[in-house]
Amino acid sequence: MRRSVLLPLVLGLAVGVGGCGGSSDSDPDPSAAPSTEATAAAAPEALSEFTCAPGQDGLWSASGTITNTSDEAESFSVDVYVGPADGQERPVNRTELENVQPGGSAPLAVSGLSAQGDPATCHVRVLRALP
Numbered sequence: 001m002r003r004s005v006l007l008p009l010v011l012g013l014a015v016g017v018g019g020c021g022g023s024s025d026s027d028p029d030p031s032a033a034p035s036t037e038a039t040a041a042a043a044p045e046a047l048s049e050f051t052c053a054p055g056q057d058g059l060w061s062a063s064g065t066i067t068n069t070s071d072e073a074e075s076f077s078v079d080v081y082v083g084p085a086d087g088q089e090r091p092v093n094r095t096e097l098e099n100v101q102p103g104g105s106a107p108l109a110v111s112g113l114s115a116q117g118d119p120a121t122c123h124v125r126v127l128r129a130l131p
Contacts, residue, residue, distance in 0.1 A: 040127035045069075046076060047108070052122030060113035062122060068100040075099060075129040078108055083116030085123060090116040 050064035060082045068074045081092040093113055097106045 038130055040077060040129050043076065043126045043128035046128065047078070047124065047126045050108075050124060052080070052082070052124070054115070054120070058115075059111070060115065060120075060122065061111040062108070062113065062124065063110070064108045064124075065105050066097050066100060066108055066126065067105040068102060071102050073099050073101050076106075077127045077129070078110075079125040079127075080110050080113060081116065081123045082113050082120055083123075084119055084121065086117075088117075 046066050046068065048065050048067060050062070052060060052062040054060050062080045066076050066078065068076075075096065075098040078095045078097065079092045080095070081090065083090055093110050095108060095110055097108065100106045
């Protein structure tokens with residue numbers, strides 16, 4: 001199954017934000033703490049045949065192939081962004097490729113991408129969902 005959504009992406013250094021606020025309890029509630037458990041891992045090796053280029057209408061299109069080299073079905077998220085890598089938060093197109101079978105592959109196709117500034121460079125990030 002493939003889904004596309006538009007999400008903000010920050011390229012560059014990530015900054016952690018801690019919670020602020022006070023409580024008179026000396027023992028913090030562990031259920032109130034943010035989770036640090038990862039839900040996905042970088043998987044750039046899963047992407048092949050990637051191309052990204054502007055069309056005559058000025059909108060960009062990206063395509064490639066996601067390959068699952070594991071022994072179990074895997075799900076992938078692919079973020080594509082066109083613009084500068086300047087650390088600013090900007091829209092990204094996320095495509096979800098779910099349940100790619102072991103040894104199988106799935107086509108990636110994203111179109112209608114607007115450049116988010118200069119230089120208009122295509123960036124891609126592939127994440128594998130963790131169990």
